[in-house]
Amino acid sequence: MPSSPAADSLSLTQPPLTDISLAEKSTLAVIGGGFLALLVAASDADAWRARLSLYAALTLISGGTLAWAWYKFGRKPAGVQQDNLWLRGSTSRGALAWVTAVVLTGFYVLLYWYSSPDDKGNFGLLNGLVHTLDPSSQALRQRPADQWFLYGTFYTLAILLMGGRALWKYRQSPYQLIRTGSVMFFQLAFAFLLPGLLLFFQQPEFYFTYFWPLKYDYLFPGTIDYLVKDGQALGVFMVFWGAVMSFLATPVLTYFYGKRWYCSWVCGCGGLAETAGDPYRQLSDKSRAAWRWEVRIIYPVLGLIILVTAAMWLNQVLHGALLGAAADGLYRFYGFFIGAVFSGVVGVGFYPIMGSRVWCRFGCPMAAYLGLLQKHFSRFRITTNGGQCISCGNCSNVCEMGIDVKQYAQRGEPIIRASCVGCGMCSTACPRGVLNLENGPRDGRYQSSTLIHADSLRILS
Known part of the structure; x- marks a missing residue:
């Protein structure tokens, strides 16, 4: 039976899928063993065996992930690899992707609605996993673990491990290396360790990297009353910090750097998206x-x-x-x-x-909030050079915010969109250096590179 023109076209434009090597299969098997040990930790009634299973799980998952990342990306030439993204079930909404989505969604459903503690400290279906972390929680916070400490531990581990993968994958780009290191640092130090240490010293739990309106209750009357009770200086500073960051620092930093200073460098939500979510950005x-x-x-x-x-x-x-x-x-x-x-x-x-x-x-x-500031008041933009664009589409493919970057690049128009988080992946993926992240003066911000070039020639002549 003759193949269709679409299939012929696909075969000409996409390299064939290669078999997974034995070494890569081995690292994936180690990761799979880690998740199996995690299930054992969740279901084992014996506290000592459950903790032993958890430590084994975290060791296998961490070691396997980092080894796989090195084998997958560290041995290849540096550069963004986009081969076969739309042919693999895991990255093209195939069966494996749907299974992953169901597992992730199920975990969040359990976390939010089926893990609230009863009067005996039982956390429902997640009870086994929660209590395996009691020693760690006691050491960091001087209190037993709860469902949110479990979530914070898994969340931070995901960013660190998949951040290691990103460091290998994008090691040719200093911008991506620093940006990835930044989200890893802020998640570990400011979103995980620091709130725990505050509890250790009998202070209010506070996340210094989350501001209103994302952390919406930080400016609610009840939260402010809780923080400033008994006139504690630290609590007063927390309220002051939240207000200043929301209404003063955010507009100023966004004016100079766009929303990327927060969405791609600091925010934990963005940190998870840029690391654990990187395989799905297309x-x-x-x-x-x-x-x-x-x-x-x-x-x-x-x-x-x-x-x-x-x-x-x-x-x-x-x-x-x-x-x-x-x-x-x-x-x-x-x-x-x-x-x-x-x-x-x-x-x-x-x-x-x-x-x-x-x-x-x-x-x-x-x-x-940041997007409105970026679009109408910021100096930030992504400039393009239409004369150098070869319409490969790499830039659009890696844009996780749904911006068809190629259309701007082909016309040489600057990209000034409220949704752009300034991750710089479009520039990193461009083989011709067409795209550049800039914080230039606001004059001429909306001009295309073609018009700017014409203005320059007119001035010179």
Whole structure:
């Protein structure tokens, strides 16, 4: 039976899939053994054996992942490799991708709604895993582990291990190396260790790298009252820090560097997307319809959290006389649908199906806030040189925010989009050096490189 023209075209443009070597199979088997040991740790009733299984699991998963990353990327020439992305089931919404999505989504469902502790300290279906981390939690926080310490441990480990993979994969780019190192550092030091140490010293748990409106309750009256109770200087500083970072530092830093200073260098959500979500970045929808849905959803979410914050403060000022329980109900509504369902279950669970920045692109109020500043007030842009573009499409393929970068590059137009997180992957993937991340003056920010070149020639003549 003769092959179709589409199949012939595909065979001419895509290199054939190669068999996985024995060495790579071995590293993947080690990782698989680690996940099996994790299941044993979750189900074993004996505390000592469960902890031993957990330590074995973390050792196997960590060692196997780093060994696989070195074997997969460290032995090859440096550079972005995009071969066969759309032929592998794991990276093209195939069966393996759907299985991964179901597992991730299931874990988040268990975490958010089936792991709340009872009066005996039982954490439901995750109870075995939670209590295996009791010694670590006691050492860091002076208290037993809970479901959020389990989640923070797994979250941080994912960023560190997949960050190691990214360091091997993008080692030819100093920008990517520093950026990846930055998200790994901020997650480990500021989002995991520092909050635990604050609890160790009997201080309020606080995340210095999360600000309103992403960490929406940090400017709520109840949270502020909790932080400044008894006039603690550290609590007062935390409130001051949150307010300054939200309303002063964020506009200033975004003016100079765009939203990349936060979304691609500091934020834990972005850190997970850039490391653990890197294999799925090509899955982001580049269609105009997807962009319309992005605008329809993300800005109403920003408006909603502004409304919720205003309602909470109004209720506080009026001592509940006007809104009563309605303010608390509005807060719970936002926390459930946006804080849990959207940012957690959908935002991470749908990585293998919709790409790694689903939450950042469609739901994050911080991304919406930063995006408005970036589009209308920032010096940041990605400049393009249309004369050098060969229309290979590498730039569009790696854009996790759904921007069809190639269309801008072909016309030599600067990329000034509210959604762009400045990850720089389009520039890293470009074989011709067409794309450049710049923080130039605002004059001429929207001019194409062709017009700028023409203006330069006119001035010279």
